Amino acid sequence: MAKxxxxxxxxxxxxxxxxxxxxxxxxxxxxxxxxxxxxxIYHHFPGGKNQLAAEAATRHGRDVRDRLAEFGASGPEGVATAFVEFARPVAEAAAQGVGCAVAAVTVPADEENGELCRAAASVFTSWTEQLSRALREAGLPAADAEEKAALLIALLEGAQVLCRASGDTEPFERAVRAALPLFADS
Incomplete structure (x- = not known):
């Protein structure tokens, strides 16, 4: 029950x-x-709000990473397209005011919240590594896979902020139109 x-x-x-x-x-x-x-609260989270937030961001990050692991090796363009389809509902939610639980713990990024930034950095690294693995399995050389995986994560996180600010998904769609061709001839 406690669990x-x-x-x-x-x-x-x-x-x-x-x-x-x-x-x-x-x-x-x-x-x-x-x-x-x-x-x-303090029974389960003696470290208070920061502990709860770090665990929430880590859990959310693990759930996303697990979803990214489901992408098949259908070529780099297929992996990128699967990522975009995965990210599109996230962008739609952002346009309605819902953001990323992982990114949320990085603001404010002061010393008091250093543990939260480290947790977020770890999550973003795990997402990038998972996408990089999928892209390598789909045929990209390791260096290209790492760079393009980082691009996709930056696209997702940046687009969420822009979609939330603008109230629509056009920033995401513009980024997708610019990014997907980079995977076409990979």
Missing amino acids: ETRGRMVDAAVDALRQRGLQGMSFTDVLAQSGAARGA
């Missing part, structure tokens, strides 16, 4: 980070959404 409560709290924190960011995430919201008792 279930903790998991529900982390899930609720992921949602709160995506909707309101780190500064807007409150224990009150996490408790209300997870159905956990007030005493569960």
Whole structure:
């Protein structure tokens, strides 16, 4: 039961980070959404808000990495296209005001939140490594795969910010139109 409560709290924190960011995430919201008792906060997260946020970002990051691992080796263009199709609903959600739980923990990026930035950096590295692996398996040389994987992650994260700011998905679509041709002759 305790493990279930903790998991529900982390899930609720992921949602709160995506909707309101780190500064807007409150224990009150996490408790209300997870159905956990007030005493569960420091029982499960003695490190407080930063510990909960780091675990939420890490969980969200692991879930995304697992989805990226499902991309088949249908050629580099196929991997890039699968990534774009995976990312499109994320961009659509961003246009409606929902952001990335991992990126949310990087703001503000001060010393107090250094552990959160390290957690986010680790997650982004794992995504890049997973995409790079898929691109290598699809036939790209290692150096090209690493660079293009980094490009796709930057496209996803940057487009989310731009889509959230503009309220539409056009920034994502423009980035996709510019990026996909880079994979066509790979």
